[in-house]
Amino acid sequence: xxxxxxxxxxxxxxxxxxxxxxxxxxxxxxxxxxxxxxxxxxxxxxxxxxxxxxxxxxxxxxxxxxxxxxxxxxxxxxxxxxxxxxxxxxxxxxxxxxxxxxxxxxxxxxxxxxxxxxxxxxxxxxxxxxxxxxxxxxxxxxxxxxxxxxxxxxxxxxxxxxxxxxxxxxxxxxxxxxxxxxxxxxxxxxxxxxxxxxxxxxxxxxxxxxxxxxxxxxxxxxxxxxxxxxxxxxxxxxxxxxxxxxxxxxxxxxxxxxxxxxxxxxxxxxxxxxxxxxxxxxxxxxxxxxxxxxxxxxxxxxxxxxxxxxxxxxxxxxxxxxxxxxxxxxxxxxxxxxxxxxxxxxxxxxxxxxxxxxxxxxxxxxxxxxxxxxxxxxxx
Amino acid sequence: xxxxxxxxxxxxxxxxxxxxxxxxxxxxxxxxxxxxxxxxxxxxxxxxxxxxxxxxxxxxxxxxxxxxxxxxxxxxxxxxxxxxxxxxxxxxxxxxxxxxxxxxxxxxxxxxxxxxxxxxxxxxxxxxxxxxxx
Numbered sequence: 001x002x003x004x005x006x007x008x009x010x011x012x013x014x015x016x017x018x019x020x021x022x023x024x025x026x027x028x029x030x031x032x033x034x035x036x037x038x039x040x041x042x043x044x045x046x047x048x049x050x051x052x053x054x055x056x057x058x059x060x061x062x063x064x065x066x067x068x069x070x071x072x073x074x075x076x077x078x079x080x081x082x083x084x085x086x087x088x089x090x091x092x093x094x095x096x097x098x099x100x101x102x103x104x105x106x107x108x109x110x111x112x113x114x115x116x117x118x119x120x121x122x123x124x125x126x127x128x129x130x131x132x133x134x135x136x137x138x139x140x141x142x143x144x145x146x147x148x149x150x151x152x153x154x155x156x157x158x159x160x161x162x163x164x165x166x167x168x169x170x171x172x173x174x175x176x177x178x179x180x181x182x183x184x185x186x187x188x189x190x191x192x193x194x195x196x197x198x199x200x201x202x203x204x205x206x207x208x209x210x211x212x213x214x215x216x217x218x219x220x221x222x223x224x225x226x227x228x229x230x231x232x233x234x235x236x237x238x239x240x241x242x243x244x245x246x247x248x249x250x251x252x253x254x255x256x257x258x259x260x261x262x263x264x265x266x267x268x269x270x271x272x273x274x275x276x277x278x279x280x281x282x283x284x285x286x287x288x289x290x291x292x293x294x295x296x297x298x299x300x301x302x303x304x305x306x307x308x309x310x311x312x313x314x315x316x317x318x319x320x321x322x323x324x325x326x327x328x329x330x331x332x333x334x335x336x337x338x339x340x341x342x343x344x345x346x347x348x349x350x351x352x353x354x355x356x357x358x359x360x361x362x363x364x365x366x367x368x369x370x371x372x373x374x375x376x377x378x379x380x
Numbered sequence: 381x382x383x384x385x386x387x388x389x390x391x392x393x394x395x396x397x398x399x400x401x402x403x404x405x406x407x408x409x410x411x412x413x414x415x416x417x418x419x420x421x422x423x424x425x426x427x428x429x430x431x432x433x434x435x436x437x438x439x440x441x442x443x444x445x446x447x448x449x450x451x452x453x454x455x456x457x458x459x460x461x462x463x464x465x466x467x468x469x470x471x472x473x474x475x476x477x478x479x480x481x482x483x484x485x486x487x488x489x490x491x492x493x494x495x496x497x498x499x500x501x502x503x504x505x506x507x508x509x510x511x512x513x514x
Contacts, residue, residue: 117451125419126474128393129507130449130456130497138447139464146445146485191448191482237425239415240470244445366419366474 004094005224006378007101007211008037009335014204014323015173022054022109022205026062029205029328030105034066037209038219044209045099046072048089050082050106051327053113062107062205080276080362081232082106083206084330084374090210091230100215106332107205108325114201117189120364134198136364137277138190144245144279145192148294152192156183157300158278159196162314165307166321168348173202173323197278202323206331208338225341227334229261229377235368242369245294249373250287250361257375263355265289268377270311270340270350272333272358275318284359285313288375312350315340330360334376341380354380393498394475394508395419396491402439403491403508407471408432416469437473440490440513441465444472446482449497460497463510465489478511488513 010032012025026049034041047068049059059075078085083106090104117132124131141155160180166172178196186195216224233253242248258264268290275281282296290311291299299305305313316322316336319329337356339345345353356378363371395406408417410424410432418437423430444464452458461477477483478494494509 117449117453119453125393128498129474129476130452130460130462131474132449132452134451135447135449135462138449139445139462142447142485143445187450188448189451191450238472239417239426241444241466241472244464367425 002095003213004091004227005211005213005216005221006208006227006334006338007219007221007224008033008039008209009207009338010036011171011206011332011335012204013171014202014325014332016111017109017203018111022051022058022107023061023065025109025203025205026105026107027065029107029207030063030066030068030103033103033207033209039101039209041068043101044068044071044103045101046093047103047105048074048076048086050076050078050084050086050330051108052077052079052082053110054108054327058107059105062105078362078372080274080326081330081360081372081374082327084333084358084360084376085232085372087208087331087334087376088230088232088374091227094210094212100212102210103207104210104331105205105207106328106330108327109203110201110325111203124366126366132190133364134190134193134277137279138193140244140283141192141279144282147245150297153180153184154297154301155192155278155282156180156194156197157297158275158281159183159320161300161305162275162318162320163196165315165348166317168346169317169322172317172321173200174317174321193277193279197320199276199319199324202325204323204325204328204332206328206335208331208334223342225338226379227376228263228379229257229375231256231260231375233373235370237367238369245283247283247287247369249370250284250359251289253373253375254288254359257377261377263377263379267355268357270315270353270356271313272316272336272356273313273318274360275314275320276324278320281313281318288357288359307348307350315345315348315350326362330358330374333358333360334378337378341378393505396508397436399436403493404436404439405473405491405508407435407437407469409435416471418471418473435469437467437469437471440488441467443483443485443487443489443510445485446477448482455499456497457499457504463489465510475508475510478509483512
């Protein structure tokens, strides 16, 4: 399939933006991405905008604020994978030859709408019985601990690592590292998960300008990074009793991306992974086939997933540290991969970053493990 | 607690009935592939069969996993215990647990009527719960 490239990136600080609208945040990210790409507004052929709770035509509102109008704009809702699904849509349009330069934006303003735990859609039978997002991951953590003989403090190391990384990211929601003791003294949200092990409620936006291979040279694509694969899958309806520590959805999505790009799990040397909760990072890295099932937390403890480790995971700080404005998250992961592959990640730069993977998944509905999952592979 | 005589499903959220004093959750079975499906469905997700049979799940099962929810959405009174129960019909069902201490993984539980954790107009909603066998 025809290669596509990420030409420009832009991202607002993630965190609390009480005085600014989602449209303002989206416009800021778009402006940054356009100037980073060196592309004028008139050259953008179409745009896809991911968001979850922002209401009707959020994409148009953000792009109007950025001075873009008249072009095709499609709004994308795919739970926490909304932003990365916008990238998937944009990549398909480029590969189909429909456009040469397109925009993918993810945006969410949550701090004025939510406090505390998020839950599946209120019509879902499990949500009506009290299942929350931390609740489902806590129950998966209980199984993980029982099956693989690990303790809550082992899983909590993931939060320590990601918040340490976030402290080196100027756009992070959290800028202060935490110790393991601090994580373990945090209040319980859903046993065994404690406060620091749950992604915060954040506002923010991230955008990428993407270009076809045919037009890459036209834009002097020296800083462009190849998007070698963009895969999207949905959760399969579960029949029977499945192992809740094994992510079938993550594996099927990753496998599609591996097959599309020719990049295998052994070629990947760093990852941004959907760590909405500490345990989620373990389930995902194992689910993508990067580490055998049940081994992840031991490897985190040994430092293998640190920025200077053999497989750095969530150098950006991840969702736990950088923050999690739902629709923006999947785009922000790709922004981080581009920064790392360009060698522009400053203090948190991964040495020899060559092949990065961004894994983003979201949603929960009765009878499926998760609703949407994307895997994007970028190659320097 | 609600007496069993008063408890006829569907009450609130979970579709159930009582038989010989036992609480039985309603489910479906696909006559074509044999899969048991919870909650009751109209179409089999495995093979698309649209004439599913109504079945009742056993009145007991085993705990697959659990948590104590200490923070939730505003409709719920925290803390509360949730469990996934594996039924002999090869179906896994989320249920509130009757008790404040979570049961261990693998514990045998039976299904009884209980109140909460959901509140409506300040009153705990009556719904089937998992309970440790006496």
